[in-house]
Amino acid sequence: MTAWARFAxxxxxxxxxxxxHMWIGSLTSTGYGKFRDENGRLVMAHRWIWEYARGPIPDGMVIDHFAGRCRRRDCVRLSHLAVVTPGENNRRGWAIRRFRQAQQLRPASPLRRP
Incomplete structure (x- = not known):
């Protein structure tokens, strides 16, 4: 079976x-999909699909689960992934964490159900 068929x-x-596109294979302890490539190496599923479809990830860059769509570590949809610097990845992560904290701290509206 090809690596692509095993991935799919x-x-x-x-x-x-x-x-x-949710990964239903094995996950790391931090929630990222993991996959054995054609050489038997354990790789992150989102990184594998990026390199399979778009080519190598440039040195010093990382794949971010954002692209304006999701922050799910188990998502492998290409349009939900972006190549960014580690600093940008951290900034995006902090921004979404601050937003989620603000949503939790916001008082309930009388028009919303708790």
Missing amino acids: AKVSKVPHPNGC
Whole structure:
């Protein structure tokens, strides 16, 4: 079986509400998909699909689960991934964490159900 066929077998066929392609294979302890490539090396699924479809990730760059769509570590949809600097990846991560904290701290509206 080809690496692509093994990879595709580990992606959910069930539509996700925000359009993510969810990894249903093994996960790391931090929630990233993991996959054995054609050489038997353990690689992160989102990095593998990027390199398979778009080529090598430039030195000093990382793949970010953002691209304006999601922050799910188990998403492998190319349009939800972006090549960014580590600093930009950290800034985006902090921004979304601050937003989520603000949402949790905001008082409940009388028009919203708790």
